[in-house]
Amino acid sequence: MSDSFQFISLSQLKEKFPEGSWWVQHYQDFNEDHIAAYYNGDLTLPFLDLDWEKPFPQQQETILIFIDGNLTVDNLYNENTDGAIGLMVMGNLTAKNIAVGGQEIYVQGDLLVEEILCGSYNHGEAIVNGNLHATVLIEDDEYRIKTSGQQWTRCTINIWEGEGVFQELPVDIGELLVDDVLDIDDEEVGFLFGMLISLLKEGRSALKDLNEGLKRERTVPIYFTDSTINEDNIMKLTRSVLMPKDKHYFDFEEQGAYFKVNREHVDAEGGRWNPSIYMKDDHNHYFIYLEEEQMVSLQRKSVDEGAIWEDITDKPQEQLKDISYYWIMLLTCVNVSELYLPSIDRHELKEVMQHPKIKALDPAGEENDGFWDGSKYYRFRQAHTDEDGDDLDARIEIQTSDGTFYFYTLDNEKYVSQHYQPPNQYGRESISYLDSKRWEASGRYFTKFMQFISREIAEGVNAEEDK
Structure with a gap:
């Protein structure tokens, strides 16, 4: 490989160093013995090892590789993250895997990584002037990645917490990475950067089938197994988890339509x-009523002023498409609620809120009291009356690494209410019953919370016993 490179002093590249690069300010700190390997044009390599002396054993003082074009490489890596050879690519950098640390990686164009992009330790950073695309981004030891363009990743892994976020769903690191790169014991799973390098040197992938990380087997039966408008399904609606104990109805809005079950x-x-x-949409009111003889009556009325109710019970199926559409939407929403709402134990959450360690925090949850697990922040609000005289229910909130908030509130006798707040917005929102991924994410984040808070409480008990 060295035959294709020119080995020159750093000062000879001073006009080529882009603004914002570390080398602009620091190339003068090195003497003429410290050299750069300069390549003019596009370059394709099977691998590139940035550990000292590895790319150019005959040029031991090489401290920077400068590609004046595009670089395509299967695997780019270095094992020693205290210090390594720098890399500057004036075009696009395309790789199957990148695992680096201890130097500046500067890309003037786009950075495209087919599988894993991993930066380790806080002695290095990657600067991308274009867009960054990577399937998996592994965050390790405060390694910095600066992107001027768009950043897109399917999955982000937080090494400190041993978990990742894959398409908005929290997943365990063991569901994403092969066991060879993990340090597994009874209580936690750690990440082995050195083993990742070893796998890349062998040309092996460290990723499992990512789609498996999205799958969670559920044994809960489907509440509605058919969509017929009949007495059985009407009665099941009235007995669903959404029906409160203190009212004769529940209601909600979904995709611009209003639903009320009495x-x-x-x-x-x-x-x-x-x-x-x-049910009501922008055009019609719909009414489904169970008669005394247990017969089902279907009614429809236009939203126009002065319109009257029309009995459509015996209309041909072709004329019942609209009411059938919203009926099926209603059953689907209730199916989702039956799947996800009971999955969070209301009694279990009440016990957590009453634990002395939680009650010792700011009861209003406004003084940043709470817990940090390395990637998520947990805050707690006890039930209380605020300064305006409003009664507020007990709740916890989870702030994820991307700034999304999930709220879990004890305001219902049958289940824990769940809401969320998107990043960079203010004000919590109801989770759409048709957004199953958001419900799945909410449930998984709560499970992570319970695992974390159980450890915190147990550690507090053990500390007291050791006194």
């Missing part, structure tokens, strides 16, 4: 009402 009840005037469903 169970059998007696109104304020003493009138008895059978179970019913009311």
Whole structure:
């Protein structure tokens, strides 16, 4: 490889060093014995090892590789992260895997990584003037990556916490990386940077099938197994987890439509009402009512002023497409609620909130009291009356590494209410019942929280016993 390079002093490259590079300010700190390996044009390599002396054993004072073009390499790496050869690419850098540390990696164009981009230790950084695309980004020891363009990754792994975020879903590191690069004991899983380098030198991949990381087997049966508008399904709606104990109905909005499910009840005037469903979109009101003879009645009315209800029970199926569409949407939403709402134990959360270690925190949850697990922040709010006289329910909030918030509130006797707040926005939002990925993420983050807080509480108990 050295035959294709020119070995020149750093001062000869001073006009080529781009603004923002470490070398602009520091090339004069080196003498003429410290040299750069300069390549003019596009270069393709099977691998590039940036450990001292490895690329150019006959040129031991090489401290920088300067590619005046594009660089394509299968695996780019170095093992010694206290210091290593710098790399400057004035075009695009394309690699299958990159695992580096201890130097500046400067890319004037785009950085494209097919599998893993891993920067280790705080002695180095990567600067990308273009866009960064990587399947997996491994964050290790405060390594810095600066991107001027767009940054896109399918998965980000936090080494400190031993977990990752894959397509917005939290996953364990062991679901993403092969065992060879993991230090596994009974309580936690660590990451072995040196073993990652060894695998890359052997030409092996450190990734498992990423799609497996999204899969979680659930044994909960589907609540509605058919979508027929009949008595059985109407009654199941009235007995669903969404039906509160203190009201005769539940309601919600989904994709611009309003839904309200009423169970059998007696109104304020003493009138008895059978179970019913009311739905409304931009064009029509829909009413599904269970008659005394357990027959189902279907009604529709335009939203136009002066419109009257029309009985559509016996209409041809072709004319029932709209009411059937919203009926199926309603059943789908309730199916999702039955799958995810019971998965968080309300009693378990109440016990956590009453633990002395949690009660010792700021009860309003406004003084940044809480816990940090290395990638997520947990805050707690006890039930209290605020200064405006409003009663606030107990809740916890989880702030993820990308700035998303998840809220879990004890405001319902049957389940824990879940909300979220997107990054860079203010104000919590209801989670759409049709957004199963958001529900899955909320559930997984809560599971991570319970694992973390259980360890914190156990460590506190052990510390007291050791006194």
